Amino acid sequence: MALNTTNGGPVGPSRRGFLSGAAAVAGLAVTGPAWAREPAGRASGRVEALLAQMTIEEKAGQLSCFADMIRPPIGDMNPLVNIRNAQTLTAEIKAGRIGVLMNGVGAQAALDTQKAAVEGSRLKIPLLFAADVIHGFRTVYPIPLAEAASFDPHLAERTARAAALEASASGLHWTFAPMVDVARDERWGRVAEGSGEDVFLGEILAAARVRGFQGKDLKADDSMLATPKHFAAYGAVTAGLEYNSVELSEATLREVHLPPFQAAFAAGAQTVMTAFNDINGVPSTANKRLITDMLRGEWGFKGVVISDYTADQELVAHGVAADDRDAARLAILAGVDISMQSGLYIRYLPELVASGAVPIEIVDAAVRRVLSLKEAIGLFDNPYRSLDPNAERTHTATPALRALSREAGARSIVLLKNDQNLLPLPKAGKRLALIGPFADDRDNVLGAWGGFFADRRLNVDLASGLRAQMADPNGLVVERGCEVETTIAGGFERAVAAAQSADIVLLAIGESQDMTGEAKSRTDIRIPPVQMRLAEAVAATGKPLVILLRHGRAIQLEGVVRDAPAILATWFLGSEMGNAVADVVFGAVNPSGRLPVSFPLDSGQEPFFYNGRTTGRPAPADPNAQEYKSRWRSIRNEALYPFGFGLGYASFALSDAKLSTQSLGWNDTLRVTVKVKNTGQVHGDHVVQLYIRDRVASRTRPVRELKGFQRVSLAPGAEREVRFDLARQNLMFVGDNNYWIAEPGMFEVYVANSSVDGLPLSFELLAPPT
Numbered sequence: 001m002a003l004n005t006t007n008g009g010p011v012g013p014s015r016r017g018f019l020s021g022a023a024a025v026a027g028l029a030v031t032g033p034a035w036a037r038e039p040a041g042r043a044s045g046r047v048e049a050l051l052a053q054m055t056i057e058e059k060a061g062q063l064s065c066f067a068d069m070i071r072p073p074i075g076d077m078n079p080l081v082n083i084r085n086a087q088t089l090t091a092e093i094k095a096g097r098i099g100v101l102m103n104g105v106g107a108q109a110a111l112d113t114q115k116a117a118v119e120g121s122r123l124k125i126p127l128l129f130a131a132d133v134i135h136g137f138r139t140v141y142p143i144p145l146a147e148a149a150s151f152d153p154h155l156a157e158r159t160a161r162a163a164a165l166e167a168s169a170s171g172l173h174w175t176f177a178p179m180v181d182v183a184r185d186e187r188w189g190r191v192a193e194g195s196g197e198d199v200f201l202g203e204i205l206a207a208a209r210v211r212g213f214q215g216k217d218l219k220a221d222d223s224m225l226a227t228p229k230h231f232a233a234y235g236a237v238t239a240g241l242e243y244n245s246v247e248l249s250e251a252t253l254r255e256v257h258l259p260p261f262q263a264a265f266a267a268g269a270q271t272v273m274t275a276f277n278d279i280n281g282v283p284s285t286a287n288k289r290l291i292t293d294m295l296r297g298e299w300g301f302k303g304v305v306i307s308d309y310t311a312d313q314e315l316v317a318h319g320v321a322a323d324d325r326d327a328a329r330l331a332i333l334a335g336v337d338i339s340m341q342s343g344l345y346i347r348y349l350p351e352l353v354a355s356g357a358v359p360i361e362i363v364d365a366a367v368r369r370v371l372s373l374k375e376a377i378g379l380f381d382n383p384y385r386s387l388d389p390n391a392e393r394t395h396t397a398t399p400a401l402r403a404l405s406r407e408a409g410a411r412s413i414v415l416l417k418n419d420q421n422l423l424p425l426p427k428a429g430k431r432l433a434l435i436g437p438f439a440d441d442r443d444n445v446l447g448a449w450g451g452f453f454a455d456r457r458l459n460v461d462l463a464s465g466l467r468a469q470m471a472d473p474n475g476l477v478v479e480r481g482c483e484v485e486t487t488i489a490g491g492f493e494r495a496v497a498a499a500q501s502a503d504i505v506l507l508a509i510g511e512s513q514d515m516t517g518e519a520k521s522r523t524d525i526r527i528p529p530v531q532m533r534l535a536e537a538v539a540a541t542g543k544p545l546v547i548l549l550r551h552g553r554a555i556q557l558e559g560v561v562r563d564a565p566a567i568l569a570t571w572f573l574g575s576e577m578g579n580a581v582a583d584v585v586f587g588a589v590n591p592s593g594r595l596p597v598s599f600p601l602d603s604g605q606e607p608f609f610y611n612g613r614t615t616g617r618p619a620p621a622d623p624n625a626q627e628y629k630s631r632w633r634s635i636r637n638e639a640l641y642p643f644g645f646g647l648g649y650a651s652f653a654l655s656d657a658k659l660s661t662q663s664l665g666w667n668d669t670l671r672v673t674v675k676v677k678n679t680g681q682v683h684g685d686h687v688v689q690l691y692i693r694d695r696v697a698s699r700t701r702p703v704r705e706l707k708g709f710q711r712v713s714l715a716p717g718a719e720r721e722v723r724f725d726l727a728r729q730n731l732m733f734v735g736d737n738n739y740w741i742a743e744p745g746m747f748e749v750y751v752a753n754s755s756v757d758g759l760p761l762s763f764e765l766l767a768p769p770t
Contacts, residue, residue: 046380047371050123051364054096058123059367060349061097063332065130065306065340068104070113071171081310082343093127094120097346099370100174100306100338102130105453110171111387118383126383128374130174133224134193134449135159137166139401139458139575143447143516143552144179144205146412146571148195148596149646151687151709153208159408160212162401164224167453168386169395173377174225176273176306178209180260181230185607186597187240189520192448192552192572194235195260196596197609197643200706202260207267214268219378221386222395228264230275230308232290233257240606242521243276251699251734253279262299270303270373274336276311283318285311286327291335304369306338307331313342324348329357337366397455402576409573409580414593415647419565422544424587424649425504428471433502434463434478435495435538436509437531438550441480447552447572448517458575462508462548465578469586477502481534484512492537499541506585507535508548509561513572516552525603526556535560548581554597557640569595590649592685592711594754599641604632610643610755611702644706644754650684650716653677657751657759664728666744666768672724674751674759678714685713690724691755693748695762698735704755724751731765 043051054062070086084092092098093116101113110129117127135141141159150156160178167175179193182202195202206228213226233253237244248257261272274291275284284290285307295301312331313324321327328344329352339345352358378385415423425432438444440463446454467473481495482488499505509531515522526532539545539560546566549555557567568591573580583589600608619631619638631637653676660671676688690708694701708724726749728742735741744767752758 043368043372044375047368047375050125050371051367053123054367056350056353056360056363057346058096059363060346061092061095062099062125062367062370063338063349063363064098064343064346065100065102065338066098066343067341068101068129070101071104071106071109081313082341090116093117096121096123096125098127099125100128100130102340103132103452104129105131105170105172107169107171107387107389107392111384111389114383114387125371126374126379128174128379129172130176131167131172132177132449132452133163133167133172133175134177134179134452135447136163136405136450136574137170137453138396138455139166139405140446140450140454141405141408141574142412143192143450143572144194145192145196145552145596146447146573147408148201148205149414149569149571149593150408150411151201151594152411152711153204155408155411156205157208157212158404160209161215162404164213164215165222166396166401168222168224169388169391171387171392172224173379173386174227174271175213176227176229177213178206178226178228178264179230180206180228180264181233181235182256182260183235184609185237185240186525186554186600187522187603187606188235188237189242189448189515189517189522189552190234191597192516197598198596198611198706199256199259200708201596203263206260206264210264210267210269218376219382219385221388221391223377225271225373225377226264226269227271227273227306228261228269229273231261231272231284231295231305232275233279234275234277237277240521242519246277246279248279250738254734254738265299265301270376272301272303272305274305274307274311276308276314278318283311283315283320285336286315286320286330286334288334296335302369304337304373305335307336307340309340310342312336312339312344325352328352332358332362332366337369397458402458405574406576406579406583409576410583410589412571412573412593413581413584413591414569414595415584415591416567416569416599416641416645417565418647421649422504422546422566423568423585425546425585427469427586428475430475430503431501432466432470432476432504432506433498433543434466434476434506434508435481435498436507436534436548437480437482437484438508438510438548439463439478439480444513444550445572445577446574447513448520450513450572450574454575460576460578462578462581465580465582466506466585468579469582469588481538482530484515485528485530487530492534495534496537496541499538499543502543504546505538505541505543506546506548507538507564508550509535510550510555511552513552516572523603525553525606526558527561532559532561539564546585554595554599556600556603562640569593587649590682590684592646592648592687594644594646594687595641596643598639598643601635601638601640605635605637608639610639611705613700613702639756642754642756644687644689644752646687648684648686650678650680650682652684652686652714652753653679654688654751654753654759657761659749659761659763662763664726664763664765666728666766668727670726670763672726672749672751672761674722675719676712676714676722677719678716681716683713683715685711687711688722689752689754689758691750691752691758692726692731693750694731694733694743695746695748697733697743697745699733701733704750706755728765
């Protein structure tokens with residue numbers, strides 16, 4: 001995998017460093033359709049001709065998105081605001097007062113609705129059909145955080161492509177995904193929807209998912225527009241509390257929270273969604289500096305900006321808008337093109353323009369972008385694309401899609417602990433007890449957003465998956481013991497009896513999917529107390545214990561769970577969860593996942609992430625020392641299981657790490673090589689990781705930063721050389737005046753198995769030639 005080299009540009013002196021670029025951003029070029037790269041104000045003749053004919057009410061309609069109650073969504077709409085019935089929606093579509101419908105599915109109903117727009121409205125402008133297709137549609141794949149554990153962008157691209165294939169066959173053009181928020185506080189429920197705590201991994205997977213959703217041709221029937229969200233810094237909400245405020249330096253915003261968006265745009269994303277949160281007191285949906293000055297001005301983004309659900313109306317609750325009319329004014333002036341669900345644009349834009357509060361040129365520019373987007377995906381030439389009921393019947397829940405769900409699930413599992421090689425288990429000869437609230441549960445395999453459109457008949461529970469691979473399915477005894485947060489009458493007693501009758505116990509515990517996702521922030525990220533009591537009762541039998549952890553975030557592990565001989569992080573893996581877990585438990589798949597988030601020693605460490613900055617009083621090497629250092633009174637400032645960590649049934653050794661040069665020229669490239677050997681007895685995959693540290697800089701720098709990774713698949717005894725390239729662009733950071741700079745000096749390199757180990761090397765970045 002090539003390393004990130006996005007921060008290039010002309011240079012000039014700044015303090016002891018050198019500036020890169022003129023706009024204080026990484027400088028990624030927006031790619032994709034030609035219309036998205038044209039100067040502001042230009043569009044096709046067809047779009048301009050339409051714009052010239054439109055009334056202000058029709059323009060406001062194109063800038064309005066509503067829940068599709070003509071084909072109502074299966075999942076809950078939250079909150080229920082401004083819901084319009086099918087008859088009202090159809091009438092407004094024919095009046096040209098709606099441009100986008102969201103979260104309705106079904107090709108035939110969409111076809112009929114599109115006919116109302118194309119054949120029943122004055123200007124015959126087709127509708128866009130959008131939905132929250134986050135990690136699958138009818139067939140569900142692992143939650144994005146779990147999939148991030150695969151460290152495999154090709155897999156992420158394949159699952160996004162598969163989701164687009166199913167969703168587009170059901171009459172959808174546009175998905176509100178991927179979520180690219182960098183999340184460093186595991187208390188936040190929406191950690192589950194993203195790629196974790198690392199910027200580089202987030203960039204790589206953001207780009208992969210955009211490519212997957214959109215495919216090679218935006219006009220193809222199976223292409224879905226991708227929407228990186230939430231712009232911006234939603235993952236930095238204070239205390240991990242949903243919808244909360246964000247206090248953030250400009251440098252951290254640009255270094256940590258914006259690069260995944262830039263990567264998504266570079267991969268071709270043509271839309272973006274604003275965030276619910278404010279940043280330093282300015283709500284994102286009213287943030288002109290963020291949307292117009294930075295996104296459009298600095299980055300040159302010409303695509304469409306859509307608000308999150310009623311986020312424009314929420315400007316009143318934020319206290320920056322006096323009323324709904326004022327909220328609509330602030331949002332459109334900030335650069336928000338489409339208002340989602342609130343109805344504020346259709347209600348207030350005509351009067352705001354008539355009064356002069358909003359220039360018509362601002363509205364026209366937004367409409368031009370929306371119409372150009374519809375043109376880019378071929379709706380004017382073929383308004384009925386992706387609306388074929390026959391395709392819906394043949395492209396849904398196919399064997400190939402289910403097989404991909406199973407493969408993705410198995411590749412997302414992380415083996416955290418495996419004392420005395422307890423795993424994999426034999427398929428015969430051992431009596432197994434599967435205990436815990438998730439033992440035979442089919443309702444908590446999909447995870448946040450997974451059940452919105454899912455065909456739940458596809459869900460495979462753990463008991464079914466394990467029995468399907470056992471030589472004697474009767475060799476598995478199943479007892480829940482308790483529910484997720486409550487007891488079951490006699491449950492503990494039956495669970496202990498089951499454990500006593502077995503040779504090995506599999507304990508399926510953790511979070512329900514209702515404990516993760518949007519509006520599911522937690523103050524304490526431990527396993528619920530009732531489940532811990534169950535674990536203690538079962539552990540007291542003395543039987544070997546395998547923990548099958550169910551979760552949508554990093555979890556604090558303690559007591560008998562932490563001390564169990566084997567622990568698998570199994571997340572929420574989607575439709576094929578039971579089969580995927582069984583594949584790993586019985587060794588059909590050698591686990592190769594690596595943690596995209598740090599598992600803390602204690603919930604009180606949050607926000608916790610591997611790449612924090614150095615302090616003037618770093619923690620002492622002696623864990624028992626009580627010095628005046630950067631540590632807690634009771635625990636060290638470290639992870640139980642760090643970012644990048646993961647085991648397998650094979651073992652690997654890194655050796656002979658080398659640099660091609662000890663001095664990196666300003667415009668040159670340095671090559672890092674290392675030998676990787678499978679020292680185990682079975683074939684396996686290993687993720688080789690490359691980290692850097694800027695030894696001395698004008699601003700404190702992270703203790704480590706991921707700059708590359710490669711998956712290596714090796715047979716027992718096989719060895720391979722892995723190569724990484726580093727250039728000056730990989731060493732840059734945001735310096736004075738929020739410019740990206742590179743500073744000559746010494747850098748450390750670690751070729752590693754995780755964020756806390758590795759083979760150390762060092763080199764010097766030379767100053768530019770004079």
